[in-house]
Amino acid sequence: MRAVVQRVASAQVTVDDVVVGSIGRGLLLLLGIAADDGPADIAWLSSKIAALRIFPDNESRLNLAVGECAGDILVVSQFTLIASTKKGNRPSFNSAATPDVAQPLYESFVQEMQTRLGRPIRTGMFGAMMAVALVNDGPVTLVIDSRLRE
Numbered sequence: 001m002r003a004v005v006q007r008v009a010s011a012q013v014t015v016d017d018v019v020v021g022s023i024g025r026g027l028l029l030l031l032g033i034a035a036d037d038g039p040a041d042i043a044w045l046s047s048k049i050a051a052l053r054i055f056p057d058n059e060s061r062l063n064l065a066v067g068e069c070a071g072d073i074l075v076v077s078q079f080t081l082i083a084s085t086k087k088g089n090r091p092s093f094n095s096a097a098t099p100d101v102a103q104p105l106y107e108s109f110v111q112e113m114q115t116r117l118g119r120p121i122r123t124g125m126f127g128a129m130m131a132v133a134l135v136n137d138g139p140v141t142l143v144i145d146s147r148l149r150e
Contacts, residue, residue, distance in 0.1 A: 007140035021122035026071035032081025
């Protein structure tokens with residue numbers, strides 16, 4: 001399971017000209033799910049993201065997690081994060097989970113993040129063609145992979 005974590009001033013997801021999810025200050029999470037991901041990946045990744053100290057405290061030091069600064073979270077499924085570009089110029093998506101496997105894992109990840117944050121998480125629309133707009137804050141952008149555990 002791989003996530004691109006972006007600290008944002010705001011973010012929103014639009015599907016067919018309708019905003020389906022939006023947040024103010026917080027985290028935009030682009031989430032890719034591999035075919036062999038499972039509950040252990042959800043637990044590790046959600047724990048890591050919820051505890052990331054990437055928001056400034058009163059002294060402008062990155063000491064606060066998203067929940068400590070009343071930030072929101074927007075999660076967008078993005079299978080292209082699992083692409084391999086090792087061979088040739090056309091990305092291979094063979095390692096990405098199929099929708100029937102990925103969607104329940106995506107929904108479990110969202111539920112786990114809600115539990116950890118203690119309030120609702122906003123989402124995109126799984127499997128839809130989405131337009132994602134954001135205002136990066138910092139910018140602060142991290143890539144976290146449950147396989148690497150770093």
